[in-house]
Amino acid sequence: xAGVTQTPRYLIKTRGQQVTLSCSPISGHRSVSWYQQTxxxxxxxxxxxxxxxxxxxxxxxxxxxxxxxxxxxSEMNVSTLELGDSALYLCASSLASxxxxxFFGEGSRLTVL
Amino acid sequence: GESVGLHLPTLSxxxxxxxxxNCAYSNSASDYFIWYKQESGKGPQFIIxxxxxxxxxxxxxxxxLLNKTVKHLSLQIAATQPGxxxxxxxxxxxxxxxxxxxxxxxxxxxxxx
Numbered sequence: 001x002a003g004v005t006q007t008p009r010y011l012i013k014t015r016g017q018q019v020t021l022s023c024s025p026i027s028g029h030r031s032v033s034w035y036q037q038t039x040x041x042x043x044x045x046x047x048x049x050x051x052x053x054x055x056x057x058x059x060x061x062x063x064x065x066x067x068x069x070x071x072x073x074s075e076m077n078v079s080t081l082e083l084g085d086s087a088l089y090l091c092a093s094s095l096a097s098x099x100x101x102x103f104f105g106e107g108s109r110l111t112v113l
Numbered sequence: 114g115e116s117v118g119l120h121l122p123t124l125s126x127x128x129x130x131x132x133x134x135n136c137a138y139s140n141s142a143s144d145y146f147i148w149y150k151q152e153s154g155k156g157p158q159f160i161i162x163x164x165x166x167x168x169x170x171x172x173x174x175x176x177x178l179l180n181k182t183v184k185h186l187s188l189q190i191a192a193t194q195p196g197x198x199x200x201x202x203x204x205x206x207x208x209x210x211x212x213x214x215x216x217x218x219x220x221x222x223x224x225x226x
Contacts, residue, residue, distance in 0.1 A: 004156070033212040043157070043202065043216035056213040090156050094212065102147075102212060104156030 002026065004105035006091050012111045018079040021108045025072050025093030031055075032074040033102065034066060037088040046089075049074055050096075078110075086112045125223045132193045134220045136186040136203035145206040147214070148177060148188045152199045160188070160201075190222075198224045 005024040013019050025032050034046040045058040049068035066076040072093075078085055088109050092102040126132045138146070144165040149157035163170045163177045163186075170177050176189040186203050200221050204214040 031212065035216075042218045043204075043214075045213045045215075048212045050211070056211045058213060092156075092212070101159045101162070102157075102214075104149075104158070106154070106156045 004091055004093050004103055006089075006105040006108050008108055009106065010109045010111075012113060013081050014113050015081055015083060017081050018077060019081060019110060020075055020077045021089050021091075021110075023074045023076075023091030023093075023105060025074070025091075026103055029093035029095055029103070030072050031094045031096060032068055032072065033092045033094075034074070034076050035090045035092065036060075037090055037107070038086075043090070046076065081112045083112050086110060122218070123221045123223070125225060126193050128193060128195060128224055128226050130193055132188075132190040132197070132222060132224075134188045134190075134201050134203075134222065136188075136217050138184050138186060138203070138205045138215075140205055140207050140215070141181075141184060143205040143207045143215075146177070146179060146186055147204045147206070148175075148186075149202045149204065149216075150197075150199045151202065151219070157202060193222075193224050195224050195226065198222055 007022045031050045033048040035043050037043045047066050048056040052068045063079045068074045088107040090107045092104045094102050147162040148160040150160050151157045161172045161175050161177050163179050168179050174191045178187045200219040202216050202219045204216045
């Protein structure tokens with residue numbers, strides 16, 4: 001069974017640009033969560049989607065957005081990139097929403113210059 | 114705001130010894146706790162979880178202890194192996210928050226031969 005797949009794995013952008021990251025959950029998983037990981041702040045929750053609906057949102061500015069498609073695949077978008085957005089963006093999937101094992105992908109490493 | 118923290122940022126143990134990684138949490142309403150392991154270049158991997166109605170749970174070579182009185186979690190790894198070298202995170206899941214987990218900063222475990 002394939003794991004959580006994130007694309008692209010690495011990308012470099014410049015300030016002011018926007019970026020879209022993609023996540024394909026494990027087959028059959030309907031919940032997708034996104035986290036930002038930085039050395040200074042650690043792992044911080046961005047948002048969670050279940051059956052195409054955003055269930056929870058973390059404390060991030062409106063430049064960070066996401067969506068989930070009917071096949072459970074998810075994308076997140078960051079607009080007007082800032083240097084501080086450089087991070088590893090992790091996607092995780094699970095069968096249902098809340099409590100239970102989260103399966104993480106290997107992340108998309110974003111560098112903003 | 115409330116946060117999850119770890120007592121020690123790094124821990125070095127000899128192969129074959131037992132390891133104990135500690136975690137303090139501050140949201141007394143949290144009812145679910147998880148330990149994750151993250152190896153270099155990979156996403157976090159689920160190790161073990163525990164619900165607030167339990168004080169101990171055992172897995173394969175790992176045990177999680179929960180002390181709700183002092184809001185403390187610990188992860189015990191028996192007979193630590195070189196493959197256990199990684200960063201370990203505790204996470205708390207407040208009620209009704211879906212997968213909006215609060216992660217600790219992480220403890221780096223180094224297993225020496």
